[in-house]
Amino acid sequence: MALTHRSTNLLKPLSAAVPFTSSLRRLFSTDDATAITVETSVPFTGHKCDPPPRTIDTTPKELMTFFRDMATMRRMEIAADSLYKAKLIRGFCHLYDGQEAVAVGMEAAITKKDCIITAYRDHCIFLGRGGTLVEAFAELMGRRDGCSRGKGGSMHFYKKESGFYGGHGIVGAQVPLGIGLAFAQKYSKEEHVAFALYGDGAANQGQLFEALNMAALWDLPAILVCENNHYGMGTAEWRAAKSPAYYKRGDYVPGLKVDGMDAFAVKQACKFAKEHALKNGPIRLWLGSCFVGKVSFELAEKKALLDKILEMDTYRYHGHSMSDPGSTYRTRDEISGVRQERDPLERIRKLILSHDIATEKELKDIEKEIRKEVDEAIAQAKESPMPDSSELFTNVYVKGFGVQSFGADRKEVRAILP
């Protein structure tokens, strides 16, 4: 209550005198002390573990950060959509809008020394790990200033300094890599964990079970996170998996089922998982969203009997990638239903408004600001040049050998491009 009075008093005299953005910053980013108690949308379901409590403490600063970050991610993905349609982004582009709560919630629970590895839907997680908008857009457009110098593309974003290990095209192959990250952490005796993210489609890969077996065998600090958006490209999960209770797979590993559209649930789950992994070895997280809409109610009931894995129940609004309209295997009602009831950004917005941390207009202004930021980043990325032709041969081997390390004359032979 005190906050409300303070904010309205400050706004009136200051808004005219002080530039808008700095007044926003003063109001929201300094308040780290007021505790706000939030309850997750649904309680956690645990498998072979005691689930964490539903109530979480947060601060206005955190709420505003969540809002800002998720709005930026949302805006970035929608901008990427337009860029793709304008043929500035080619090839594959897998968009993450709808699933932002996972990226933001996870980031809030861990440090940059913990590792995250994911598959190809990696733009927003890259952003969460500290990647900049310019780097992201430049990489998407294949420019020199991209995070992988334009040589990776949409599916190969990496940021070594912040522990973001990509960015992988082949579904499921990143999970053994994630186990390797956890192995290295255990080897070096660091008190950090590795999060290996995969989707419900990848959950049927054999290498996941192999990796889980090894992680459990050696007590590696690995957390396997299934981002269940219910569709493996065009195939709904109940058509692909006999047991869609992904958090129960690999029975001997504890699991937790989480509502992946609720950033605080994700944060709580990841915090819990990190503590668990450091003490007891691997744990699975299943981030999923309850189905909304007529088509899926029966499925939801069926699933309710089986569910109990660490799953992040979530949902993607776009299709699998830009070449997939996303409407041949699900109804528009379902998509708009989820958007109305479970949208992660809306949830945070409602929380902010109900606790009087900001007004509707201020939030809209933040979104406008973000839109401008994204547009500027795109403009800057567009100015970045394409990689030089010599870059074709750099980074194939360390020390940049070129085409052949020893040509016929023991000179480095570099092929000359037309």
Place this chain on the structure above:
Amino acid sequence: MERDARVCVMGEDVGHYGGSYKVTKDLANKYGDLRVLDTPIAENSFTGMAIGAAMTGLRPIVEGMNMGFLLLAFNQISNNCGMLHYTSGGQFTIPVVIRGPGGVGRQLGAEHSQRLESYFQSIPGIQMVACSTPYNAKGLMKAAIRSENPVILFEHVLLYNLKERIPDEEYVLNLEEAEMVRPGEHITILTYSRMRYHVMQAAKTLVNKGYDPEVIDIRSLKPFDLHTIGNSVKKTHRVLIVEECMRTGGIGASLTAAINEYFHDYLDAPVVCLSSQDVPTPYAGTLEEWTVVQPTQIVTAVEQLCR
């Protein structure tokens, strides 16, 4: 492993058992179970695990109990091992060594007698070497471990029992260099791994018949040491390649193409490539012998080339 704490070994039965060919004998006692890790039978995943660990800075050595089993890890080797340095724009290096016994043994059966160098040779980003003597095995292994690039080291099942006096002190051999086994004037014979011994046996017969073959163990399968090979071709003008790979798409096929492309002017005769037959290796002893190149065939080929 003693020099660098980041070096670790992982593979099936490398720890307590000491390795299926005793390559890692007693290492687990010395360095512990985490550094010499016994993995379950999950090649795809433990190769992936090694690559993930290498991304953070560890230097794992992956053993394929038989190189043929690494076909299960092909995705990890091709996509992650070979490509991550490139697709991350240089952010990650993958200093992993993948090694194991391959090649045709004594009646091991088709699936345990595979030569994977032909399948892996196209993968961009990896280096391949084949050792053939205890001396070059030690040197190449050390070089491979110290290299920042992923290296696949091909050992041969039948060469583990070789005994040789080698220096105690540390030495590292160049990963991209071929070895001059026997200098000569009449013909260049290029070979690697076990076929080196068949070639040397044939060379004895050839010398008795009056020929002077130059034998080069190419050692580096990717990239080829075209400098040494080129100088030899310029001298002798005739090339015979003797390999254990299959005829189709093997190392010999690539080497023939490379020599023809670069040294065409120096050749007096077409490059002849003796390879294994394009068949699954049969079990019966006599049939297996005919699959692989034998010394008598080498002698005949040299005589024909030098006519």
